[in-house]
Amino acid sequence: MPWNGRVQFRAGRLLVSIILLAGLTYLFIDLARGIDGDSLYRFDMGIIQVVQGSINDLSTKLLLLLTSLGSVKGNMVLVILFSIWFIWKKHYLSTAFLVFVTLSGGFVNRYLKWIIQRERPSLNPLVVENGFSFPSGHSMSSFILYGALIIIATRMTKNWSIRIPVYLVCGMMILLMGYSRIYLGVHYPSDVLAGYAAGGVWLIVSAEVFKYVEYLGRRKKR
Template identity: 45%
Template sequence: MLKIKTIVYFTFIAMLLALYFFTFTKFAEKLKEKELEQFDTPIIQFIQGRISDQLTSIMKVLTFFGSVPWFIMAAIAISIFLVLFQKKRYAVFLLFTSWSGLVLNFMLKWMFKRERPDLLPIIAENGFSFPSGHSMGSFVFYGALAVILVRISKYALLDWIFGSLCALIILLIGISRIYLGVHYPSDVVGGFAAGGAWLTICGLGLRYFEYSLTKKRRGDRQ
């Protein structure tokens, strides 16, 4: 029974990674061939066609929760909390996954060097556009929080509620970047795909570490 569960788990992970890599490489190829306008333009027109003062205020708040300063502060605070409650490995997982994800995003931006959109920018941003750092960072950070909760929680309903909330926050942060005029929709999708792939890889690393730890403890008992 355990072997069947393991096979199903790794099959799912392999399919998930394949989906993330396929999505990212597809958009990266279209970017190099300058064929993303047909994808980006209708979405930008739809989202920015709903600009209002009240919605702009909301989007600015949302985009802050996908920013580097927020990730740094939140990751440190949550990690301290986890260490205090004897969950050191999850603190390490959160810090490593989040900060290495930021470094990876920086490298990808410099690799593709896509300029930001200039259609209707509501806020000013520096740096390159693809993939979106807010989108990738939020997928990695909030996704890592969801992974940690699943590991430590004993309530499946709580896992589903928190996981759904994290997914909603990630989606809204991505939309906020398009709304504010600092990213193309393809930047956001590329960020989600890259973030999803990195989170999955780091999650596999955590699972392997926990498996090795459990195996070592069993060996010590014998």
């Protein structure tokens, strides 16, 4: 790609990142402001009634297993396994990105919960969870983890026969993780959306920082 073409591509990609960042930030702030409002309460209750109206033993067992993957221990196991694979493939920057964005994202989630301090829903909880509710930690961490894997897969291969399954599996895991938190009665739907928004913001910021670090590394080699 000619030099001018590369500059235009990078500028366009950065513009898309900025637009996404602004949109996700606005969504998170709007949800946080509406926590005590009637409209968000009606929105949450409407979705909860639909989701929890489909409760059955098999779904509960499957979603309990799924949600365990979104716990701190579950995420750590996945991060370690993928990090070993990336190191074996000599993708050291991708490994550093995955470890950083997932670990730091957990601290960001705890900080946001501490600031907002929304109590968890008390309607038919199928499991007991401690701590505050907004934003959903499982939803935020899944968005960050699987979003990071999508970014890494895009960088590691141009083979769409590999990319597409990765995109589909990661996207499905993100959606199902959020659904499981509503189904199990431990989060409001707005908690899940806020988790996705906050996860998206942190993922974009972290990705841009690592892209800049990679750019500086290439310049030093010249």
